[in-house]
Amino acid sequence: MPVSLQVDRARRMVTSTFYGQVTNEEFMRQASLIQSHPDSDPHFSEIIDFTGVTTTNLSTETIWAAATTSIFDPSAKHVVIAPEDFAFGLARMFQALAEDSRPNLAVVRSPSEAYRLLGLEDNREQESRNRKETRDRK
Numbered sequence: 001m002p003v004s005l006q007v008d009r010a011r012r013m014v015t016s017t018f019y020g021q022v023t024n025e026e027f028m029r030q031a032s033l034i035q036s037h038p039d040s041d042p043h044f045s046e047i048i049d050f051t052g053v054t055t056t057n058l059s060t061e062t063i064w065a066a067a068t069t070s071i072f073d074p075s076a077k078h079v080v081i082a083p084e085d086f087a088f089g090l091a092r093m094f095q096a097l098a099e100d101s102r103p104n105l106a107v108v109r110s111p112s113e114a115y116r117l118l119g120l121e122d123n124r125e126q127e128s129r130n131r132k133e134t135r136d137r138k
Contacts, residue, residue: 002053003030007039011120014044019052024062035071045077045118049111050087058090067097078105079114 002020007013014037016030034040072078080095082088091107098105108114115122 002026005030005033005037007034007037007044009039009041012041012044013047013118013120014040015047015049017049017052020054022050022053022056022058024057024059027058027062028066031066031069031071042071042073043076044072045079045120046072047079047081047111047114047118048091049081049114050091051081051083051111053084053087056087056090060093063090063094064097067094068101070098070101072102074101074103076102076104077118078102079117080105080107081109081111081114082107083109 002022003016003018003026006015006017008015014034016034018026034046078098080091082091088107088109095102095105095107106114106117108117112122
């Protein structure tokens with residue numbers, strides 16, 4: 001499946017990272033995966049990262065269905081990272097349709113913008129170094 005889910009309780013954040021070709025089914029399934037994750041909380045912030053997406057066949061019906069319902073509390077913050085024009089356009093459509101279900105939704109072009117909007121430090125580089133150091137010790 002071209003999507004990964006990370007739930008960070010310490011930062012109170014859920015990150016869904018999509019890559020490759022994204023289908024309607026995979027996009028719609030992500031909400032139930034988040035909801036069923038034992039560490040997830042509807043008050044957490046959410047990042048939806050489309051940086052690695054190469055193509056998508058998301059229909060307008062799927063975007064509408066996902067945008068008009070939410071598993072998150074209305075106070076939760078959401079950021080969609082969409083660096084490519086096609087993904088950015090879809091994300092802006094999603095944002096317009098999600099006005100009521102996700103009033104705190106932003107669409108940005110880069111991860112650093114997303115972390116800044118959420119008031120979080122972008123520590124992905126440090127996390128990557130830590131993982132490498134752990135692998136090197138093994």
